[in-house]
Amino acid sequence: xxxxxxxxxxxxxxxxxxxxxxxxxxxxxxxxxxxxxxxxxxxxxxxxxxxxxxxxxxxxxxxxxxxxxxxxxxxxxxxxxxxxxxxxxxxxxxxxxxxxxxxxxxxxxxxxxxxxxxxxxxxxxxxxxxxxxxxxxxxxxxxxxxxxxxxxxxxxxxxxxxxxxxxxxxxxxxxxxxxxxxxxxxxxxxxxxxxxxxxxxxxxxxxxxxxxxxxxxxxxxxxxxxxxxxxxxxxxxxxxxxxxxxxxxxxxxxxxxxxxxxxxxxxxxxxxxxxxxxxxxxxxxxxxxxxxxxxxxxxxxxxxxxxxxxxxxxxxxxxxxxxxxxxxxxxxxxxxxxxxxxxxxxxxxxxxxxxxxxxxxxxxxxxxxxxxxxxxxxxxxxxxxxxxxxxxxxxxxxxxxxxxxxxxxxxxxxxxxxxxxxxxxxxxxxxxxxxxxxxxxxxxxxxxxx
Amino acid sequence: xxxxxxxxxxxxxxxxxxxxxxxxxxxxxxxxxxxxxxxxxxxxxxxxxxxxxxxxxxxxxxxxxxxxxxxxxxxxxxxxxxxxxxxxxxxxxxxxxxxxxxxxxxxxxxxxxxxxxxxxxxxxxxxxxxxxxxxxxxxxxxxxxxxxxxxxxxxxxxxx
Numbered sequence: 352x353x354x355x356x357x358x359x360x361x362x363x364x365x366x367x368x369x370x371x372x373x374x375x376x377x378x379x380x381x382x383x384x385x386x387x388x389x390x391x392x393x394x395x396x397x398x399x400x401x402x403x404x405x406x407x408x409x410x411x412x413x414x415x416x417x418x419x420x421x422x423x424x425x426x427x428x429x430x431x432x433x434x435x436x437x438x439x440x441x442x443x444x445x446x447x448x449x450x451x452x453x454x455x456x457x458x459x460x461x462x463x464x465x466x467x468x469x470x471x472x473x474x475x476x477x478x479x480x481x482x483x484x485x486x487x488x489x490x491x492x493x494x495x496x497x498x499x500x501x502x503x504x505x506x507x508x509x510x511x512x513x514x515x516x517x518x519x520x521x522x523x524x525x526x527x528x529x530x531x532x533x534x535x536x537x538x539x540x541x542x543x544x545x546x547x548x549x550x551x552x553x554x555x556x557x558x559x560x561x562x563x564x565x566x567x568x569x570x571x572x573x574x575x576x577x578x579x580x581x582x583x584x585x586x587x588x589x590x591x592x593x594x595x596x597x598x599x600x601x602x603x604x605x606x607x608x609x610x611x612x613x614x615x616x617x618x619x620x621x622x623x624x625x626x627x628x629x630x631x632x633x634x635x636x637x638x639x640x641x642x643x644x645x646x647x648x649x650x651x652x653x654x655x656x657x658x659x660x661x662x663x664x665x666x667x668x669x670x671x672x673x674x675x676x677x678x679x680x681x682x683x684x685x686x687x688x689x690x691x692x693x694x695x696x697x698x699x700x701x702x703x704x705x706x707x708x709x710x711x712x713x714x715x716x717x718x719x720x721x722x723x724x725x726x727x728x729x730x731x732x733x734x735x736x737x738x739x740x741x742x743x744x745x746x747x748x749x750x751x752x753x754x755x756x757x758x759x760x761x762x763x764x765x766x767x768x769x770x771x772x773x774x775x776x777x778x779x780x781x782x783x784x785x786x787x788x789x790x791x792x793x794x795x796x797x798x799x800x801x
Numbered sequence: 802x803x804x805x806x807x808x809x810x811x812x813x814x815x816x817x818x819x820x821x822x823x824x825x826x827x828x829x830x831x832x833x834x835x836x837x838x839x840x841x842x843x844x845x846x847x848x849x850x851x852x853x854x855x856x857x858x859x860x861x862x863x864x865x866x867x868x869x870x871x872x873x874x875x876x877x878x879x880x881x882x883x884x885x886x887x888x889x890x891x892x893x894x895x896x897x898x899x900x901x902x903x904x905x906x907x908x909x910x911x912x913x914x915x916x917x918x919x920x921x922x923x924x925x926x927x928x929x930x931x932x933x934x935x936x937x938x939x940x941x942x943x944x945x946x947x948x949x950x951x952x953x954x955x956x957x958x959x960x961x
Contacts, residue, residue: 375943382943399823407822416812429927435805487949488940504940511941537938537946544950545899565924575898575936575951582894582928593808600920601822607916618840619881619933622951629927644811 359679359702366673372500372508376671383665386616387716394612404609405720407602408656411594412647418563418596419638425566426636431628434637439469442639446471446555446588447478449635453586455480455552461570461577462486463557464502464659465590465639468681468694471555483547485576487540494521500675501683502661503614508674511536544576554580556626558591559658560606561636564599567627568636571611571620578624586633587626593638594655606658609718613660642694651693651726656719657686663713663723669706678703685713689726697730701739704730765790833879837912838959840882844934845947847956857906857958864956867901876922877907877957880915883933884957887926894928903935903952908960 366372391397411418423433436442450458458480460466472493475482484493488506492499494517499505506514515530522543530536556577558568568589570577581587597603611617628634646652664670664684675683680691680700688703704727713723734740754760769784776783787795802810838848851860861871872892874884884905888894897903913919923929936951947953 378943403823407820410817410820413813414815414817416809416814417816419812420809435803435808437804437807441804485950486940487938491940504943506940507943509941514941533941533944533946536941537949541948541950548950562924567924567926573937573939574949576949578894578898578930579950582888582898593812598817598820599822600924601917604916604920605822615939617844617933619883619931621844621933621935621937623883623931623933625923625926625929627927632927634927638808640808640811644808647812 359677359706362677362679363673363706366677369508369674371510371513372674375507376674379665379671383615383662387613387662387665388616390612390616390618393618394608397609397612400605400609401718401720404605404658404718405656407597407605408719411596411598411602412652412655415593415596415644415647418598419593421563422561422566422596422636425564426628426634427566429566429628429634430630431566431632431634431636434635436637436639436641438641442469442590442637442641443471443474445637446590447474447480449586449588450475450480450553451478453552453633455586457547457551458482458553458555459547459551459580459584460484460489461554461556461572461580462489462505463555463590464499464681465557465592466555467499468641469590469639471590483544483551485544485548485574485580486572487537487574487576490540490544491517494518498676498681501664502659502686504661508676548579548583551580551584553586553588554582554584555588555590556581558589558595558636559610560603561591561596562598562600562603563596565627567625569603569607569623569625571607571623573615573617573621575622578622581624581626586635588635588637589626590637590639592643593640594643594657610658610660613658613662613716613718646693650729651689653721654686654690654693654726656721657690658719659686660718662716662718663721666712666716668708668710668712673706678706685723685727686721689721689723689730692730692733697733697737698739701734704728704734762790833912833914834909834959836914837877837879837882840879841877841934841957842882844882845937845955846882846934847954848959849956850959850961852961853908854960857904860958861904864902864904866954868899869902869904870896870900871904871906872897874905874907875911876919877912877959878914878916878919878931879912881931881933883931885919885922886930886932887922888928888930894930897930897932898936898951900952901948902954902956904956904958905932906958906960 426433434445472482484490491506500508514536559570561568611620667685670684678687680687691700707727709724711724772784876885935947935955936949937947938949939945
């Protein structure tokens with residue numbers, strides 16, 4: 352995970368002043384929010400399903416060792432391989448070694464947040480492999496050497512003109528006319544990426560879930576890129592967090608019913624792809640811990656229920672104001688603000704828990720009911736206790752508490768503030784206060800009632 | 802200590818009690834076939850009802866638009882309007898993914914209501930997929946474009 356959140360205020364300002372990003376975020380309420388609402392309503396009792404999903408995930412986390420062991424046995428029985436990675440560098444090494452042993456040169460990749468987390472592309476390139484992201488959004492940002500700004504919409508901060516410029520600069524193609532329309536951009540990416548798909552030696556995907564009792568993984572896409580990444584090359588490597596396991600197809604079905612609906616409002620993604628080991632496939636699963644196991648049994652364990660749908664981002668007033676890059680971490684939005692300090696430590700991400708109004712919409716829309724506001728409050732408390740909060744804020748809050756505990760001091764401070772506002776005449780962008788304060792109006796109303 | 806051991810020591814090892822997740826398919830529509838067609842169409846799939854046959858070549862000729870392939874689906878799931886495809890030697894994954902036009906034959910007798918009904922088939926598979934409509938992307942300006950990497954058109958021939 353990149354440790355860049357210390358420049359959060361700077362990045363947030365950049366997001367607020369980026370007109371392209373602002374235009375993109377402005378349509379989120381109509382796109383993601385409305386579609387999610389309609390699609391969940393069509394499910395009947397969606398809240399009961401969300402309760403069931405929460406309970407299922409809690410059950411898994413309480414028996415995580417058992418289910419991973421079961422999964423490992425099932426994969427190996429069918430001739431596949433399971434690898435365990437404590438951290439990012441171990442996962443990188445395992446994947447590079449698998450590729451080297453097969454004398455691979457070309458790697459295709461289907462979108463995976465876990466691979467962003469461990470900076471896999473840089474490690475593969477350093478090992479001399481050529482890596483191509485195949486999700487269109489990920490491909491675009493790979494060409495631009497950027498990072499995703501949204502879990503499920505990585506290039507949401509770009510316009511078609513940005514994409515046209517990128518493609519024109521990076522694709523050595525003869526075109527009849529300059530790229531302009533979205534359909535032309537999609538068609539060009541289709542042509543270019545098809546060559547990569549058909550010539551890859553190794554395909555790397557993530558997984559939305561692993562089924563413990565059958566040793567299978569499932570992943571969802573709308574483009575079909577995961578299928579071509581996984582099925583065409585001789586070798587398929589799956590990189591997946593240890594928490595993504597479910598006991599059986601009953602649980603997988605529950606998660607699949609909620610995932611796409613919460614993410615894009617589709618009843619199901621266009622492709623739900625299921626892979627397992629077989630004598631015909633060179634199948635590897637890399638189980639990534641990278642800090643996850645340290646959350647088990649703590650008050651932050653609920654973060655491991657996350658199914659990465661992005662609903663908390665799509666409904667967060669702060670995310671919708673500043674966009675994903677402002678967070679400076681692999682995971683943006685409320686889940687990123689709550690998860691990043693848990694995985695990397697609070698110090699590099701101390702500003703992220705403040706990037707919330709604690710309005711509670713994230714928890715209200717979460718398909719597995721992660722108590723995000725409570726976890727963000729916990730981090731704020733920790734930041735104060737560890738003196739990570741800037742001194743001006745800490746002293747300011749202490750002063751505020753002092754004044755609020757002494758009624759006459761509070762009243763005189765209020766009087767001074769009202770006076771200052773009145774005299775400044777809106778000079779600081781604040782409206783002038785009404786003639787009488789709420790408290791004095793309240794006193795007067797009570798007096799007249801008597 | 803190996804990575805496996807060192808991770809495993811940090812994880813709860815208790816054997817779980819019998820765990821049941823509620824079977825949660827819900828369908829308000831009364832007719833299986835109608836529900837399937839309605840949901841498939843909602844995902845930009847063209848559905849045609851045909852009579853029983855073993856020769857689909859005339860349909861392929863008639864529906865051909867650019868590179869076209871025809872595959873047979875063992876199941877269709879009414880809950881989503883999707884088809885199930887299991888990859889094998891005769892129908893490798895790329896057959897369904899590479900053409901511009903994908904024609905999928907599914908028999909009405911092979912329509913099921915819920916995802917639950919597809920578990921016996923899915924849990925055996927090492928390379929399978931549920932497909933709901935043509936390939937698509939919303940990655941440029943959040944606007945849906947069909948034919949991202951896979952088919953631009955999808956036609957289901959629903960065979961009596």
